[in-house]
Amino acid sequence: MNRRTAEPYKIKSVETLAMLSYEERKDSLNRAGYNTFLIDSEDVYIDLLTDSGTTAMSDKQWGAIMTGDEAYAGSKSWKKLEATVRDVYGYKYVLPTHQGRGAENILSQLKIKKGDFVPGNMYFTTTRAHQEMNGATFVDVIIDEAHDPVAEHPFKGNVDLNKLKTLIDKVGPNNIPYVCLAVTVNLAGGQPVSMQNMREVHELCSLHKIDVFFDATRCVENAYFIKEREVGYAGKLIADILKEMLSYSDGCTMSGKKDCLVNIGGFLAMNDEGLYIRSRELVVVYEGMPSYGGMAGRDMEAMAIGIREAIDDHYIEHRISQVRHLGSQLVEAGVPIVLPIGGHAVFLDAQAFLPHLSQDEFPAQALAAALYLDSGVRSMERGIISAGRNIDTGENNRPKLELVRLTIPRRVYTNNHMNVVVDSIIDLYKKRDTISGLRMDYEPPTLRFFNARFAPLSESGELLN
Structure with missing residues (x-):
């Protein structure tokens, strides 16, 4: 008999959730231009928009907030965070930023x-934007299986070494400032990178004197998959696996709003003293003093504790199991999702879910809007x-994966909330032919998904017909 487990925490404080009627949700969705980013939080029942900054902090973190040193320079809270990053992640030099994209900005300006x-092993939106704004061209060198939603490869985030070697031979190592290695890979479905692949990428890049920088936002989740799937790691602690992972990089960008278990903050870490000195100067320009970098002392106190809480083996096991609780029920019901189930989210395959819609009718955007309309999720x-x-042609980039991301915040919802999500998605799947495509009525010039506005293509003007 498989005995059921519960969340490895108990609830001390609660926040009442909105439970709007169908007509109220319809009105909210219309006001938002069918863009889930533009829906007011107070109109949302279960919020799976992102796991970024949506973590529920622990009692120890809330207690530490009261001890934050808000000194403009030389904060004690910064010293504590700096020491924690060095100890847990192993990098020599650390610079705080207001969040991950602050670190991406500084790294891109200095290296490109x-x-x-x-x-990189598939793009991420803000990372790629910073790279392109500084004159670089992003090249996807992820393995082909990552673009296949039903491929059951255990490490779909792996770099294809032949693709990387071909690029190095074609453009020359002097024109590759660094390899950007995401662990895990968000847009592939939260898919991990194997330890062996990290090691081989680092060895290849070292041979050509090319740096490797991790997007370490969800590195603890990646470490869990290595423990679970890679030979030789089953008996190791997550903390030890993580330390080895990061040893195969020259530095990292970190959004602390994910695996550091806080609501704001990030950092740029590295081992090269020269790059650190140059980065420190830009931190002053864009973020703040190198002893706070856009964060308050209280935020740094909370992050220092969160970094250590995230590497607790019981915590991360539950984190992954909750994502699987959601995903496995959808698989059982025949709903098309990205496989294997990833670390921070379940990704619906919108093209398979809505085969009657072309990619130009924005099936993923339509499905996300329909899910909110149906249930407030x-x-x-x-x-x-x-x-x-495309920055040169102006044509739409056409990814092979057209997905809806159901992103689970850390320590926020119970599995009963996940069951509500499952029921709504299964009902939508049964009536999927009634979901209309969308047209884009307003398109921002950069990172358009944040602020674009849409309208249904149906003759009735309704999203669900």
């Missing part, structure tokens, strides 16, 4: 020159809208 190429499009336009 116009005409460079930045290879907010999710996120991760398809052609998120992919944006």
